[in-house]
Amino acid sequence: MQLTTKRLILRPWQESDAEDLYNYAKDPDIGPIAGWPPHKSVEESRSIIRGVFSGKECYAVCLKENGKAIGSIALKLNGETDMTEQDDECELGYWLGKEFWGQGLILEAARELLRHGFEDLEMRTIWCGYYDGNAKSKRVQEKLGFAYHHTCNEVEVPLMGEIRIGHTNVMTRERWFSLDGNCPCKKRSCERHGKCDECRAHHEKSKRPRPCER
Numbered sequence: 180m181q182l183t184t185k186r187l188i189l190r191p192w193q194e195s196d197a198e199d200l201y202n203y204a205k206d207p208d209i210g211p212i213a214g215w216p217p218h219k220s221v222e223e224s225r226s227i228i229r230g231v232f233s234g235k236e237c238y239a240v241c242l243k244e245n246g247k248a249i250g251s252i253a254l255k256l257n258g259e260t261d262m263t264e265q266d267d268e269c270e271l272g273y274w275l276g277k278e279f280w281g282q283g284l285i286l287e288a289a290r291e292l293l294r295h296g297f298e299d300l301e302m303r304t305i306w307c308g309y310y311d312g313n314a315k316s317k318r319v320q321e322k323l324g325f326a327y328h329h330t331c332n333e334v335e336v337p338l339m340g341e342i343r344i345g346h347t348n349v350m351t352r353e354r355w356f357s358l359d360g361n362c363p364c365k366k367r368s369c370e371r372h373g374k375c376d377e378c379r380a381h382h383e384k385s386k387r388p389r390p391c392e393r
């Protein structure tokens with residue numbers, strides 16, 4: 180699966196991205212704040228591409244102009260995240276090479292991935308978190324329209340061998356489609372937004388009971 184935005188291509192990671200990945204992921208300002216140690220070699224980056232980055236909804240964030248990977252973004256599905264045990268819920272995670280910060284690029288990638296999650300994968304809820312003190316990631320989640328859900332004062336960060344304070348935010352389907360411009364019908368300036376068949380179909384999916392609730 181490949182997704183595109185105005186400035187970016189989101190595509191699966193390839194082993195040939197290992198050098199670009201290492202170039203950004205070796206930076207101590209990127210991984211540790213997100214809960215993982217800086218990469219130590221191109222070989223380690225390659226093995227992370229083969230392992231962690233081979234998830235079904237994990238994408239290399241690439242610049243359209245040259246196709247080079249400059250960051251990573253993923254919907255971590257049930258089994259890949261400890262934030263949910265439901266198949267219609269997942270966790271959004273992301274990072275970007277430092278020289279590309281401050282241009283709204285992750286915001287652009289995340290909006291497309293949230294659209295994909297709700298419209299194509301029919302997710303009911305998408306979770307997103309950050310560790311206390313990560314003001315940049317907090318700000319990204321605010322700009323995306325996430326709502327605060329809870330704070331946990333003792334979260335294990337196994338790859339760093341630390342205990343931290345973790346904040347968790349949530350985006351429900353209802354919230355996503357009600358945010359400005361997100362409903363596919365509204366994007367086409369539908370005059371019956373909220374009442375047309377497309378809106379009604381999205382609304383019905385939001386209310387659909389889970390198998391265990393039937």
Ligand SMILES: CC(C)(COP(=O)(O)OP(=O)(O)OC[C@H]1O[C@@H](n2cnc3c(N)ncnc32)[C@H](O)[C@@H]1OP(=O)(O)O)[C@@H](O)C(=O)NCCC(=O)NCCS
Nearest residue numbers: 209213273274275280281282283284285308309315316318
């Ligand atoms: C979080 C991250 C992905 C944001 O990416 P981004 O594309 O720079 O995001 P934005 O351009 O929307 O900037 C978000 C906020 O970061 C801050 N910011 C951006 N660039 C900055 C810089 N160079 N220095 C300091 N702060 C900066 C600003 O407060 C900005 O908010 P504003 O637009 O309201 O001013 C990026 O900082 C990153 O990769 N951080 C390390 C990994 C990480 O924290 N991942 C998330 C784990 S939960």
